[in-house]
Amino acid sequence: MNQGIILKILSEYAYVLFEKNLYECKATGKVRHSNQKPTTGDYVNFEITDKQNFKGSLTEILKRKNELYRPRIANIDQVVIITSLREPILNTYTLNKYLFFLETLHLKPILAFTKADLTNQDDEEILKAKLYKTIGYEVYLINNMIDTDKNWNEFLKSLENKTSVFTGQTGAGKSTTLNHIIPNVSEKTQEISKALNRGKHTTTKNELFIYKNSLIGDTPGFSSFEYKEITKEEIALSINFFKDIKCKFNNCLHINNTPGCKVIEAVKNNSFPQFIYDDYVKIQLEIENQRRRY
Numbered sequence: 273m274n275q276g277i278i279l280k281i282l283s284e285y286a287y288v289l290f291e292k293n294l295y296e297c298k299a300t301g302k303v304r305h306s307n308q309k310p311t312t313g314d315y316v317n318f319e320i321t322d323k324q325n326f327k328g329s330l331t332e333i334l335k336r337k338n339e340l341y342r343p344r345i346a347n348i349d350q351v352v353i354i355t356s357l358r359e360p361i362l363n364t365y366t367l368n369k370y371l372f373f374l375e376t377l378h379l380k381p382i383l384a385f386t387k388a389d390l391t392n393q394d395d396e397e398i399l400k401a402k403l404y405k406t407i408g409y410e411v412y413l414i415n416n417m418i419d420t421d422k423n424w425n426e427f428l429k430s431l432e433n434k435t436s437v438f439t440g441q442t443g444a445g446k447s448t449t450l451n452h453i454i455p456n457v458s459e460k461t462q463e464i465s466k467a468l469n470r471g472k473h474t475t476t477k478n479e480l481f482i483y484k485n486s487l488i489g490d491t492p493g494f495s496s497f498e499y500k501e502i503t504k505e506e507i508a509l510s511i512n513f514f515k516d517i518k519c520k521f522n523n524c525l526h527i528n529n530t531p532g533c534k535v536i537e538a539v540k541n542n543s544f545p546q547f548i549y550d551d552y553v554k555i556q557l558e559i560e561n562q563r564r565r566y
């Protein structure tokens with residue numbers, strides 16, 4: 273019995289990483305009949321059935337610590353939200369939407385701002401990006417046009433020994449950043465596929481790539497937010513920086529000028545960024561309007 277991790281699923285096969293090799297595994301009846309479907313990121317027990325051709329059979333899916341549904345990836349340590357500072361210009365509303373969504377799922381967000389080379393130090397976008405640091409997030413300003421610099425090395429460090437998933441808007445630089453971390457990532461994947469005799473490499477939308485002791489998943493972004501299942505209260509209660517402000521009202525949504533609300537006070541006396549608060553209010557309204565439609 274061996275323990276490995278599923279890097280991708282293609283038709284009825286799960287590709288399991290074990291001791292630096294990828295094994296093409298089929299699920300045994302026991303797994304097929306359980307109500308758990310093998311998922312990218314799953315830790316699994318499997319038996320090697322053909323050592324030479326790297327084939328095996330899955331015998332058990334181990335308990336998941338968490339799971340994203342779109343894309344389907346399990347056991348995520350952190351989600352890197354990739355946002356461009358320029359081209360397209362910083363859109364904090366989309367960023368904050370991702371951020372709040374992750375907080376309600378209790379997934380750790382990391383903020384990577386790309387295209388730093390297209391900005392100047394005192395640009396509004398840079399100042400905004402840096403404000404996220406002051407409210408407790410890990411923030412990295414990235415330039416993919418040069419090989420490496422201090423910021424880049426720090427960003428790489430944040431990925432060590434973890435399973436990270438990249439997400440972000442179209443054009444933000446997800447693929448470029450992944451290729452910067454793992455040069456020729458698609459060719460490398462192809463080599464593994466060749467060893468498995470599967471001829472042509474097929475990419476899937478939820479695949480984990482290997483970087484040293486880490487795994488990284490590039491996703492097309494949470495294409496549609498599942499805000500439908502999230503309540504206004506859940507968001508208000510999940511956001512870590514609001515927890516730190518400690519509003520004295522238990523079920524406060526921190527909106528509508530609620531008298532005595534500590535969050536609103538923090539915004540008024542500039543100890544909390546106004547632009548993030550404004551996006552928060554917008555998102556709360558959006559959820560309210562969504563509800564009305566049902």
Ligand SMILES: Nc1nc2c(ncn2[C@@H]2O[C@H](COP(=O)(O)OP(=O)(O)OP(=O)(O)O)[C@@H](O)[C@H]2O)c(=O)[nH]1
Pocket residue numbers: 386387388389390414415416417440441442443444445446447448449492
């Ligand atoms: N100047 C500059 N351009 C960058 C940087 N990072 C990415 N780009 C460019 O931004 C464009 C979009 O990058 P992609 O990596 O394709 O973006 P993506 O997020 O994968 O986009 P989708 O595949 O549509 O989701 C490309 O032309 C990249 O060369 C950067 O740090 N600086």
Ligand SMILES: [Zn+2]
Pocket residue numbers: 519520521524525526527530533534535536
């Ligand atoms: Zn409040």
